[in-house]
Amino acid sequence: MALSGRHLLGMQSVPKEDIQLILDTATTFREVLERPIKKVPTLQGKTIVNLFFENSTRTRISFELAEKRLSADTVNFSVSGSSVSKGETFKDTIKNIEAMKVDMVVVRHSAAGTPLFLTKICDANIINAGDGIHEHPTQALLDMYSVREKLGRLEGVKVCIVGDVAHSRVALSNIYGLKTMGAEVSVCGPSTMIPKFIEELGVKVIYNIDEAIQENDVLNVLRIQLERKAREYFPSIREYSKYFGITAERLEKNGKDILILHPGPINRGVEISSEVADGMHQIILKQVTNGVAVRMAVLYLLGTLI
C-alpha cells in the first residue's frame, strides 16, 4: 500500500483510502512508542529538514521526535518571518536548502500556499506543518486518529469545531478530512470568527454553544489566539468565555458523554474552564502521543515512496 501523492500539502485533496492508510499505519507506530526502545530503522539515511518560518514548539518537537524515532537525520531551520526581511529571497533560501541534498521538507509558514510553492521549486517531499490560515493536515490527522481511537469510527460521527474558525488552519483541515471520512461537521463560534462562505463546504454553522454540545459527539475546541489579530474579532475575553467557553456546568447540563479535543496549548478560563481542562487532561496528553505516531506514519509513507 502506498499514498497517492508524494507530498502532504493539505487534507483537501487526500482521498479516503490514503487517510485510512495513514491512520492504520499510525496505529502500528503507536505500538512502537510503547516499547522500551522506541526506534525503528525505516528512514535510515534519509535527511529531513524542519523548515519553520513561524514560531512553533509543539508541532516542531512532534515532527522532530517522529523523525528521530524513524532513524532519519534531521536538521532544524527556524526563522521568524520571511527570509526576505533578511535580504535573501524566499526562493533563494529554499534553493540553498535543497542544495544540501535533503529528501523531505517539513514546512511551517505564516503565508498560505507556501508548501505548494515549495513543490514547484524543490524536488524533496513536502509536508505542510501549517501554512497561514490555510491547512494543518497532520493536526487534522491526529484529531481524526484520536476520535477513531475513542469512538471506534469516523463515519457518521458528529464533530463540531468551536472557536476562531476563520483564522484557523486546523479547522479547515479537519473539515476536509472529516467530510472525506463521512463525518458530519459543524462549526460554532462568534459570527465574526466564522468565514462568510463556510456553509458552501457542507458545514453547519451554530452560534449557540449549548446547542453545539447537545448536537455533537465530539467538540474540537480551537485555541483562541490571544496574541494575534484575532483580538479584533470579539469584544472581550470575558464575553467570549461567558458565551462560548466550555465549562463543566454546560457539560453537566447536557448530561451525555462528549469527547473534547484541543490542539493545544490551552488558554485555561478562555475557551475551556480549568475544571474541564483538568478532567480531559489524559485525552489531551494522549493526543500529543498520537501526534508523534501520526507524523511517523506520514513521514514513513512519503519517505519510502519510490
Added chain:
Amino acid sequence: MKIILQNINLLNPDQGLNEKEINLLIIDGKISRIGKISDAEANDARVFDLSGKYVVPGLFDMHVHLREPGREDEETVKTGCDSAANGGFTGVACMPNTEPAIDSAEVVTLIKEKALGHLVDVHPVGAATLGRKGEVISPMAELIEAGAVGFSDDGVAIKTSAMLRRAFEYSGMFNVPIIEHCEDDSLTGGAMNEGLNSTTLGLPPVPSVSEDIIVSRDLLMAGYTGGKIHIAHISTKKSVEMVRDAKKRGIKVTAEATPHHFSLTDDAVKTYDTNVKMSPPLRSQSDVDAVQKGLKDGTIDCIASDHAPHSPEEKETEFEFAPNGILGLETEVGLALSELYTKKILTLEQIIEKMAINPRKILNIPVPKFEEGEMANLTILDTESIWTVDINKFKSKSHNSPFDKRLMTGKAVGVINNGKMYLTESGSYINL
C-alpha cells in the same frame, strides 16, 4: 519617406468612418491621400499589403505604471513605451505612484522629456495629493501646465471625504477628472477576493464591498461638487450598477475595466500564482459578467490595462507577501479581441471607442483623425490571427503576466505615430 497601407478597412467611429478595402498614403508621417492613389503618388512608395486588416485611431491606454522615476529596474519610460507600441498603443497615461510621486512639475517634465521622440505619447497623471498621502492637495495648476492630464492617488483612494471634496473642487477649475482607485483600506489588506475560494485557500480576504463603499462615496461627492470622477479598474457587480445609475442621474462619471477583470475569476488564484495577485483582486463570475455587461451597455467607457511591472524577485515569493499588479500592455488587445470581440460581446467599433476614443476624450486629448493633412496616429489590427502569448517576447522590462502561453484570437500588427512606424512582427521602428 512615402508608404502606402494597401487594401485596409479604415475604421474611426468618432468620424463615422467605415471604409472597406481602401488605401492610405502616408508621406513623412502625414496622411496625404485616403482612397484612390494615383501612379505618380505611388511612385517610390513602400507598400504594405494589409488585406483584411483594420486601420483604426492609435489605441490609448489611460492606466499604466511606468515605474520611472524610482523603480527603473522594473520599467522605464522607454521600455514602457516600447511595450505599449508592441501591444498596439500610440498613447498612454501613466500613474503617479512613482518614487517620488508625480506631485511636482519637475517630475511631470522629467517623464515628458524621457518620452520625447518616442512613437508613443506619454501623458502623466498627477498625484491628487502631495506624496499621495491624502493630507495636502497637489499643485494642480502647475502640474497641468507641465502636462498632467488628470489627478489620482492611484494605488489607494483619496484618503478622506474632505480631501476628496477639495480635489474635486480644485481640479474642477481645469475640467480634468479625478481618477480614483476605489478601495476602502480599512477593509483591504487581504490577498484575494472574499468568497469560497479565499476560505478554502486560506488567504486573507478583500471583500467586494470595500470597492463599492468608495465608489458610492465618490459618486456622492462628485454629485455634490459637480466634479468629474473616473472610476479606475472597476471590478464588482455592485459598483457597475452604481455607475450605471449615476450616469442616468447626470453625475459626471466615467469608468474603465481591465482585461483581467473581464477575463479571469478568482478561480485563477487556486494555483497561488502571484501573477494573479492585483488590486482590486480578481472577483467572482457574477462580477466578471457584470463588467462585461457594463462594457456592452456603455456604463464602462474604457478598457485600460493597469500595466504594473514587478521584478521577479518580488513576485517569486509567498502569495501573501507578493506585491499587487500584473503586466497588461502586451496582452490587452489580444484579450479585448478574444474575449469581447470574437465572443460578440462588443463590436469592433465599441472596442475602438473604449481603447482609442473615450480615454482621450476623458483626458481632453485630441482624438486622431483620418483626414488628409493630419499626422498619422493609427493602429493596424488583425482580428483573426491566432497566436500564443510568450512573455519572453515582451518589450516590457518585467515578465509578471498570468497570460503566458494563452491562446489569443486577434492582435495588433503595428502602429504609426509621431512620424514613426512600428511593426510587431519585426519588433523594430521605422522613421517615416
